[in-house]
Amino acid sequence: MRAVVLRRPGGPEVLRVERIPEPLPGPGESLIDVTLTGVNFDDLEQRAGAHPQLRLPAVLGVEAAGHRRTDGRRVVALLRQGGGYAEVVAARDAYTVEIPASIDDAQAVGLFEQGGTAYGALLLAGxxxxxxxxxxxxxxxxxxxxxxxxxxxxxxxxxxxxxxxxxxxxxxxxxxxxxxxxxxxxxxxxxxxxxxxxxxxxxxxxxxxxxxxxxxxxxxxxxxxxxxxxxxxxxxxxxxxxxxxxxxxxxxxxxxxxxxxxxxxxxxxxxxxxxxFWMRHVVDHRELLCGIADRLFELAAQGRLAVHVDRAVTLPEAGAAHAAVAARATRGKVLIDVRREV
Ligand SMILES: NC(=O)c1ccc[n+]([C@@H]2O[C@H](COP(=O)([O-])OP(=O)(O)OC[C@H]3O[C@@H](n4cnc5c(N)ncnc54)[C@H](OP(=O)(O)O)[C@@H]3O)[C@@H](O)[C@H]2O)c1
CATH class of the missing domain: 3.40.50.720 (NAD(P)-binding Rossmann-like Domain)
Structure with missing residues (x-):
């Protein structure tokens, strides 16, 4: 599969597309054929080496939408160990939810991690x-x-x-x-x-x-x-x-x-x-995580909450997307359209 691999910390240019083996799902995990993944500010810090515990080589990306291999269902997952900038991810079932028909993959990716964080900040902590x-x-x-x-x-x-x-x-x-x-x-x-x-x-x-x-x-x-x-x-x-x-x-x-x-x-x-507030403290509470996702999807379906997509880049353009976020040149969500070649 194609994936953006980080082999050494550095600037956006260190993000390179490589062909690597598909991940093997562990217990409680399922493979997802990814359609869209998202860029988060923390990815920039990981790429730059701010988190020395990150084991290299690594595939960044903490969220992905796509189709679950086992049943073909359209799902969105949080990837606590990264791996999202890739054509296939092994996602924890406990951190994965099905996407309602009324929500497209771009909305789902933006809503789950970043919307969940906004929800947690306002309601759980705030x-x-x-x-x-x-x-x-x-x-x-x-x-x-x-x-x-x-x-x-x-x-x-x-x-x-x-x-x-x-x-x-x-x-x-x-x-x-x-x-x-x-x-x-x-x-x-x-x-x-x-x-x-x-x-x-x-x-x-x-x-x-x-x-x-x-x-x-x-x-x-x-x-x-x-x-x-x-x-x-x-x-x-x-x-x-x-x-x-x-x-x-x-x-x-x-x-x-x-x-x-x-x-x-x-x-x-x-x-x-x-x-x-840290989203990581939500993900292990399945009921809470699903409740937040349901609420966000419902508000989106009602037209009261919408992910604004700033851009959707290709895998080779992941570095350029990082540069744009670092330059404060983006508004809303930056996505990586994993299947698009050019
Ligand atoms: N706690 C959690 O669970 C959790 C989860 C997700 C994200 N976060 C945090 O939430 C924040 C936003 O993340 P995001 O992914 O949504 O990023 P983002 O807000 O899309 O991008 C960062 C924004 O921060 C502002 N900014 C201020 N000083 C900056 C600087 N020196 N360099 C770059 N940007 C600067 C910029 O807006 P202006 O140009 O308008 O100032 C920029 O657009 C990050 O701090 C991230 O770590 C926390």
């Missing part, structure tokens, strides 16, 4: 209640654009999206956000408070860290919560006061990298909360 205000960083991104739509669908108000360019902010407003802000605004905390009606934001979903997370904390209302999903390595490096982690802790990367110095005294003084 405990969102209808009528609360929500702000989302990287709101035009894969997770972010679904978090914005989901917040709207769940009755949050106002919904505030952060994005780095005017074009992205326009996109975020098109998703239903009431306000779109520039994360580089030096007055971001004040802007967040003002956008939320003066008192502050009830729930800030952050995947950027550093100065954005600090502004998010400062912009919270009493009883407000910040949920951390991840951070950019360079924000971590630049932020020497950094403390707690989410995806870094989750991935085993530098446990000190990441977010923002925060004392328990500050939590008490401001009556605020801080939580993290």
């Amino acid at each position: 405990r969102l209640r209808a009528g609360e205000s929500v702000a989302v960083s990287a709101a035009a991104g894969g997770v972010g654009h679904l978090a914005v739509q989901l917040a709207v669908a769940l009755g949050a108000s106002p919904v505030i999206g952060l994005a780095s360019t005017a074009a992205k902010r326009q996109f975020v407003k098109g998703l239903g956000a009431d306000v779109a802000l520039d994360p580089a605004d030096p007055e971001l905390a004040g802007q967040l408070r003002e956008a939320a009606g003066g008192a502050g934001v009830d729930l800030f979903v952050d995947s950027v860290g550093g100065a954005v997370a600090r502004a998010g904390l400062a912009g919270l209302a009493p009883f407000g919560r910040l949920v951390c999903l991840g951070w950019r390595p360079e924000t971590a490096a630049a932020d020497t006061s950094a403390v707690a982690g989410s995806s870094a802790a989750a991935s085993g990367a530098d446990a000190d990298a990441g977010v923002v110095a925060l004392t328990t005294a500050q939590l008490a003084r401001d009556s605020i909360g801080c939580a993290g």
Whole structure:
């Protein structure tokens, strides 16, 4: 089969298509003939060598849609061990769900991992209640654009999206956000408070860290919560006061990298909360995982949640797709159309 193989860490150019043997399914696994897989920000970090525990050579990719060999059913799977950038994957049955007829493969891939993350951040960690205000960083991104739509669908108000360019902010407003802000605004905390009606934001979903997370904390209302999903390595490096982690802790990367110095005294003084969310803690709860997938598929079928496909590249173009995400040049979901040759 064809697969994108990572033999050494490096830039996007190290991602090369090779012919390798199909994986052998272990107990509780099934082979899937892949139609679409997706690029996630974490894939870029794995490719660059940020996760030293990754055994090389490796095939990246934590999600795939396609047809299960045993019964031909159309399914989408989370691949905790990677392997998605390939024509065939061996997927854990426990992490696989059937795709309803009303949902196409592109929607299914975008909804399962990134939509599930948005759901977990808003509801499981963030405990969102209808009528609360929500702000989302990287709101035009894969997770972010679904978090914005989901917040709207769940009755949050106002919904505030952060994005780095005017074009992205326009996109975020098109998703239903009431306000779109520039994360580089030096007055971001004040802007967040003002956008939320003066008192502050009830729930800030952050995947950027550093100065954005600090502004998010400062912009919270009493009883407000910040949920951390991840951070950019360079924000971590630049932020020497950094403390707690989410995806870094989750991935085993530098446990000190990441977010923002925060004392328990500050939590008490401001009556605020801080939580993290990692999708990995959902996948082993089959009922929860299926419940989330059902809810997301239902909202998508109702037209209240839609994966915006930024691009669908071929396997040889996986490196170019990584470069585009790293350059912050994408909006919504980046897919790899595994069967397309050119
Ligand atoms: N905890 C979990 O279970 C989980 C699961 C999936 C993803 N995540 C995390 O969620 C975040 C988003 O992932 P994604 O795959 O959906 O990626 P993405 O949001 O599509 O892409 C990353 C976005 O982050 C923003 N960004 C800010 N600083 C950046 C920088 N220095 N370099 C590149 N981008 C920067 C950019 O938006 P602007 O240009 O608008 O700032 C960019 O578009 C990541 O931190 C990822 O690790 C967590």
